[in-house]
Amino acid sequence: MSTQTEVSGPPMAGRAAPARSAPGRTWARSRPVLLGTASVILLLVIWQVVTELNLVKQIFLPTPLQVFDALKSVFSGGPIWNDLAVSGEEFVIGLGISIAIGAALGILTGWYKPVDEFFKPIVVALNSMPQVAVIPVLILIFGIGITPKVIVVCLSCAPVILMNTAAGVGNVDERLMRVARSFGASDWQAIRTIVFPEVVPFFMTGLRISIGRAIIGVVVGEIFASKAGLGSLLITASDSFNMPVMYASVIIITALGILLTQVAAWLERRMQVWRT
Amino acid sequence: MKGSLTNRRNAVDVPASAGGAKLVAEDVAVTYQSRGRETLAVSGVNLTLADGEFVAIVGPSGSGKSTFLMAVDGLIPLSAGRITVNGRTVTRPGADQAVVFQDASLLPWRTVLDNVTYGLELAHRPKREREEIGRALINVTGLGGFEGYYPRQLSGGMQQRVNIARALAADPEVLLLDEPFSGLDAQTRETMQGELLKIWDERKKTAVFVTHQIDEAVYLADRVIAFSARPARIVAEWKVPFERPRPLELKQSPEGHALEREIWHVVRAEGKMKP
Numbered sequence: 001m002s003t004q005t006e007v008s009g010p011p012m013a014g015r016a017a018p019a020r021s022a023p024g025r026t027w028a029r030s031r032p033v034l035l036g037t038a039s040v041i042l043l044l045v046i047w048q049v050v051t052e053l054n055l056v057k058q059i060f061l062p063t064p065l066q067v068f069d070a071l072k073s074v075f076s077g078g079p080i081w082n083d084l085a086v087s088g089e090e091f092v093i094g095l096g097i098s099i100a101i102g103a104a105l106g107i108l109t110g111w112y113k114p115v116d117e118f119f120k121p122i123v124v125a126l127n128s129m130p131q132v133a134v135i136p137v138l139i140l141i142f143g144i145g146i147t148p149k150v151i152v153v154c155l156s157c158a159p160v161i162l163m164n165t166a167a168g169v170g171n172v173d174e175r176l177m178r179v180a181r182s183f184g185a186s187d188w189q190a191i192r193t194i195v196f197p198e199v200v201p202f203f204m205t206g207l208r209i210s211i212g213r214a215i216i217g218v219v220v221g222e223i224f225a226s227k228a229g230l231g232s233l234l235i236t237a238s239d240s241f242n243m244p245v246m247y248a249s250v251i252i253i254t255a256l257g258i259l260l261t262q263v264a265a266w267l268e269r270r271m272q273v274w275r276t
Numbered sequence: 277m278k279g280s281l282t283n284r285r286n287a288v289d290v291p292a293s294a295g296g297a298k299l300v301a302e303d304v305a306v307t308y309q310s311r312g313r314e315t316l317a318v319s320g321v322n323l324t325l326a327d328g329e330f331v332a333i334v335g336p337s338g339s340g341k342s343t344f345l346m347a348v349d350g351l352i353p354l355s356a357g358r359i360t361v362n363g364r365t366v367t368r369p370g371a372d373q374a375v376v377f378q379d380a381s382l383l384p385w386r387t388v389l390d391n392v393t394y395g396l397e398l399a400h401r402p403k404r405e406r407e408e409i410g411r412a413l414i415n416v417t418g419l420g421g422f423e424g425y426y427p428r429q430l431s432g433g434m435q436q437r438v439n440i441a442r443a444l445a446a447d448p449e450v451l452l453l454d455e456p457f458s459g460l461d462a463q464t465r466e467t468m469q470g471e472l473l474k475i476w477d478e479r480k481k482t483a484v485f486v487t488h489q490i491d492e493a494v495y496l497a498d499r500v501i502a503f504s505a506r507p508a509r510i511v512a513e514w515k516v517p518f519e520r521p522r523p524l525e526l527k528q529s530p531e532g533h534a535l536e537r538e539i540w541h542v543v544r545a546e547g548k549m550k551p
Contacts, residue, residue, distance in 0.1 A: 175381040182349055182377075183395040183446065184370045193398070197385045274385040274426045 062244045070244035071251065079228070086229040090146045090218045094153025098210060102158040103203060106165025107195075116166065127159040131213075132220040139225050149221035149229075156217045157210035161203065168202025169195060201275070204268040211264050215257045230256075298362065298482040299325040299348070299450050305356035305507075306340070306347045317343040319507040321357075325450075328480040332493035334539060335503030336547035341486040342454050344508065348484060349373045349452055361449050371399060374448035378455040380435035382427040388414065388438050389423040395446035413441040416475055433464040440475065451483040458488065469495055470524050477521055490536050490543065495527050500539055504546050512542050 044064050050056055051063040062070075074080050109116040109123075131152055138148035172195055180190040222231025230253050237245035306318040317340035325331055333341050346352045348359055350369040359366045361373060374395065382391045390397075392413055393406040401409075414423055417437040427435055436456055443451060457465040469492060476483065487493050493500045494516055502512040514535065518526060526532050 173381075175377070175379050176383060178351070179377070179381045179383075179394075180398075182351055182369045182375045183398050184368070185398050189398055193394070194383070197383070274428065 059241070060243065062247060066244045067247045067251070070242075070248040074233075074245060074248055074252075080233070083229050083233050086146070086226075087218050087222065087231070090149040090153065090221070090229070091214055093146070094150040094217065095157060095210065095214050097150065098154050098157035098161055098214070099207070101154070102161025102206065102210075103165050105158075106162040106203070106206075107169055107199070109162065110166035110169025110199075119162075123159045123162060126155055127163070131156040131217065135221050135224045138221075144225040144227060149218050149226075152217040152221050153214045156213040160210050160213065161206040164202045164206030164209070165199055168199035171202065172198045201268065201272045204264070204271050208261060208264040208268055211260045212257060215253065215260070219253055297324050298327040298329070299323070299484070300360045301344075301348065301357065302359075303357035304344070304347065304354055304359060306343050306352060307355040308343060308352065316355075316507040318347065318509075320509050321503075323501070323510065325482050325484070327482055329499065330476065330483045330485065330497045331499045331501060332485045332487060332497035333501050333503060334487060334490055334493050334543055335508065336505050336543060337488070338506060339503045339546070340506050340508035341503050344503070345375070345452050345454050345484060345486050348450070349375050351375075371395075371446055372449040374443035374446050374451055376436075376439050376443045376451070376453040376456045378458050380427070380432075380439040382435055382438055382442075384427050387424050387426060388419060388430070391427070391438050392441045392445050394442055399446065409445055410441075413445050416444075416478065417441045418471060431464075432460050433468055436460065436468060437471070440472065444475070444479065444481070449482065451481040453483065453485045455487055456485075457492070465492075466524065466527075472496065473520075473522060490539050491527055491532070494532055494535050494539070495522065495524075500535075502539060502542050502546065511546060512539075514539060 047061075047064050051058055051061055105115075105119065109119055134155070135148060135152055138151055142148045142151070176194050176198075177190060180194050185193065218229070219231040219234070222229040223235045226232040230249055234246055234249040234253070237243070237249060301321055301323040304318060304321045304323075305316065307314050307316050309315075321344060323331075333344070335341050343352060347354055348366065350359075350366045350373065353367075364372065366373065383394065386394070389407065389410050393410040396406040396409060411423065414420060417440055419434065419437050419441065422430070422434070427438070430438070436459075439456065457468050460468060473496060485493070485496055490500075497516055500514045500516060501510055503509070504511045516535065518531070
């Protein structure tokens with residue numbers, strides 16, 4: 001093979017030689033955790049400094065400690081559990097319906113071209129629009145209960161799950177279908193043994209993406225108008241200029257989002273053990 | 277293909293025409309549709325295999341050898357003629373025939389054992405039985421110890437072994453192989469030829485083996501059949517006189533080479549007569 005002239009750049013800092021010694025391996029394993037923690041700590045430090053030096057008024061940005069105290073008080077009070085329950089309910093029902101519709105239609109659109117052609121404009125439109133924009137209208141129609149939020153979650157998540165599931169169906173290897181047929185598999189057997197396993201990883205990807213969208217739908221819906229919920233907690237605190245509690249609620253929502261997405265990502269990885 | 281998976285026509289029992297014959301193809305013609313045009317791939321093939329006979333089919337590229345094989349399996353419908361296995365007409369794929377395709381086509385999310393038992397699973401055999409048969413075949417095909425591996429962890433040769441084991445697990449009446457070793461490098465290919473004979477020697481399955489490699493055909497088969505260019509019909513047939521078991525050295529023998537040359541000339545001449 002002829003040697004090619006490579007464009008020289010900065011030495012590849014990340015590419016350490018494979019560590020052979022035990023201390024080397026421990027460092028390689030713990031480095032991501034250490035670096036990640038370092039950035040968070042740095043952020044907190046900057047935050048504390050910025051507020052102490054009054055670079056941003058404390059009315060608008062409380063100190064980290066104030067926010068931490070607010071978190072403690074929120075969790076020692078009663079209402080937070082009801083808020084979590086309400087938001088949780090909207091999230092679960094909305095996502096549940098999205099999964100049912102998205103998976104079913106996803107398989108149909110992936111399998112039958114006419115179905116795909118029929119639904120395409122709707123799916124593309126729903127996916128491209130800012131779904132939260134319809135919240136005011138939904139609240140006018142359905143009131144300030146859980147219904148508008150559930151609908152927004154469906155509008156945000158069903159298209160994503162649909163498209164990913166359909167992509168999974170389209171990805172089914174013809175040769176594997178041929179194997180199933182050559183063993184005399186019935187239609188249902190072929191779908192069960194070949195299509196479903198192929199589709200699952202794609203579906204899981206759609207689900208993971210949907211979680212973030214679902215949270216946005218729930219929280220923004222509650223911010224617009226709601227009796228209870230995490231978004232309601234947020235906007236109530238904001239309206240009464242209780243900034244520490246407002247930031248605390250943002251942190252709670254973010255933490256939940258991270259947790260749920262990580263769980264979904266872990267599930268997604270578990271389902272793909274067999275892939276290269 | 278989407279939306280309809282099998283031709284659901286029922287096999288009809290017909291009394292065996294030729295006594296002792298395992299596989300009979302009578303005046304078989306196969307047409308396939310491609311890009312809106314109908315092409316006659318196989319026309320008027322007559323072939324009879326005795327029980328336990330190993331027949332190789334050679335012929336110029338695109339001659340319809342694979343198409344014929346798929347028709348024998350019941351994957352493609354016939355446009356004329358009839359194919360029977362044990363006297364039963366073949367109209368759709370089933371337990372009587374098993375195909376080993378060139379591409380191993382293993383289910384990547386299943387372990388080796390679950391891949392080998394796939395056909396048995398489709399046939400609703402109980403789990404204990406499936407595993408027993410599966411493990412036995414895994415050992416026969418030299419895959420012992422790899423039961424829990426995934427296909428992506430296996431080499432090409434090993435994947436083909438799983439493919440073969442899977443086909444044999446269903447204990448078919450006829451084993452059909454469509455250039456199973458074409459995707460392998462020359463060394464692995466030769467090893468696999470020896471392995472196949474070893475496995476075959478134990479079970480003596482009636483087999484039809486399609487290949488481009490004439491030396492492979494001569495080494496493996498009892499009979500070598502040459503197809504013409506498309507539309508395919510049988511132009512010549514040779515009986516391979518070598519005793520079994522056959523050592524690999526046979527491939528380097530003058531007798532082997534002489535037979536190969538003869539076949540080569542016929543196939544080459546057919547290859548020049550492209551439609």
